[in-house]
Amino acid sequence: MKRRSFLKATAATTAVAATGAFPKPALSQNRRQWRLITTWPKNLPGLGTGAQYFADSVTKCTGGRLTVKLFASGEVVPAFESIDAVGSGTVEMGHGSPYYWKGKAPASQFVSNIPFGLTAQEYNAWYHYGGGKAICDEVYREALGCKFLVCGNTGVQHPGWCRKEVDTLEDFKGLKMRMPGIGAEVMKRIGATVVNLPGSEVAAALASGTIDWVEWNNPYGEASMGFWRHAKFYYTPGWHEPGTVLELFINTKQWDGLPDDLKAIVEQCAYSANQNMLSEFQARSGPVLEQFVTQHGVVIKRLSDDVLTKIGNTAGEVISELAAADPMSKKVFASLGKFRKQQKDYSTTTEGDFIRARNLPFEYPT
């Protein structure tokens, strides 16, 4: 992924207020005030705005009985200390990306979704009707002291921008790529040189040729980055992150202590925010992609079947190793992997075949 180093940079330059400087949660006349710490800058497109939508929804639905006040990364604790702040009960809830916590809970990488894994729609189906909810909850409760709720999705991401055309597996050898996460491990094994850079330095590194390739997220998230100035080839498909999940994590004791109606509201608002974030990424990425191509001369390139098949084999190896190395990861993957297998053909006959058919050259009104 791309947010990690971006956030590190953000956290480093943002004042980190001592936790004690913030008021304790108020509980008077049955009115609670909860803090939602996020791992994003305030109103970061899609991710920050999505968390804000959730916070505002809870406040409205509870008529102020549970007021949720959002804090940007670094305002209460640095982004990557969020899970500790919430797990320990210093703060009530947080919003972030599950794989950020892989150091404490390796299985959180699987909770985030995996290379060649599930689309957003499939992930939601797994979560609500495929056992995902209980398993994700177990990962967070045991290792992190938190209640987990799914709360956002980026949709299929783009694997990245490249300064040159990459047609064969050989072309990836020695390619200097900025790509994090499990995808990066896969590309390393393919022979690429993986470089980690904070978000603020990525565009300059691409311009100077320090890196050849940059992965970020999707057109809406990349609109302001200007990668097209330095790299004309925009690759598909997003094998590395086919539907990356964002999470709400809530201190277990605080969650358990909520009355049933407030629990129900938090859950419903998290699910609604989940849909809302994906909707924002989808709605706003369409026109941005169009601009890339028509106004900035960007060329959309598809990785060849041969390249993708070899990347797929390597991704399979990496995932097998991660699942074998940790019992909880194995448990999550056993469920996720089985579900993926059941959905592959159905998604092909539905979204897959339909999207293909819609591109046929028929006349259609606009």
Added chain:
Amino acid sequence: MKRRSFLKATAATTAVAATGAFPKPALSQNRRQWRLITTWPKNLPGLGTGAQYFADSVTKCTGGRLTVKLFASGEVVPAFESIDAVGSGTVEMGHGSPYYWKGKAPASQFVSNIPFGLTAQEYNAWYHYGGGKAICDEVYREALGCKFLVCGNTGVQHPGWCRKEVDTLEDFKGLKMRMPGIGAEVMKRIGATVVNLPGSEVAAALASGTIDWVEWNNPYGEASMGFWRHAKFYYTPGWHEPGTVLELFINTKQWDGLPDDLKAIVEQCAYSANQNMLSEFQARSGPVLEQFVTQHGVVIKRLSDDVLTKIGNTAGEVISELAAADPMSKKVFASLGKFRKQQKDYSTTTEGDFIRARNLPFEYPT
């Protein structure tokens, strides 16, 4: 679609209780009891269960301040009188399919989504971030006296089951098809003979050869119908219904009279139910499709590009005519059609390219 005649049959055989036999909405100690009339049999897979999920969510979130009690089609009024019962204020809210009301509000056919239109994910994006919410609301408020909220989606449907292989446009000429809605009008112009049959008679008609083709919805919805016994060819893609929307309609005065926190809860629960229904259809259709193929010898067939291109041209003509015939339809389509155009390429580079790549023959753990 497929539900219309099914429901007609249901409504005819179900006792239709006089509206007066049901208690008026209670309003005491700030506690409301609302009735949710549905156009489905109780717990009909996906559609009925989805409406029940919404009703239960509101009751839980409000701690009983707003209790929503669900009624099956025919229990309060016949299914197709639901919109009148709610519009007139006899009942507070209903759950159904927008195109059911095309006689009173032709634009509701566009609110339902259209042939070669939007996927579920794109429709949600249009609704939340593409102006869809305000436009749908306008259609319902003006013509039907109701507040509209999106509340469910079937995902891309399958266009149907056929007793024989259909390879060219010529093969559709004279083919006896059970398919309703705008899709039926398209197939008529292609030369098919469109037959309308209640759900209870469809399987027998297929068995006897009275019809050659039946459209219903998706594997989960078709699991109990046994079409595979009489027709081995299961077609894709779902050009006719790429993401059919289900709706919540609420009496305008009742909606306007709700306090803000209850309004917010109803909205959040509708959006959550929207995601939940699609999740149920997706999660449960995958394994059913697998069974069709591996246990019942069903053959998945894709309509040829040539056939689809010609169907696409005809669909474009039908949609242009519908939009030209009614100012509100024109307004809805102006928004929906523009959004569709903006999303086509993005969905191709994301879901489209990814689903294709995932089918490549690499080794992947399960």
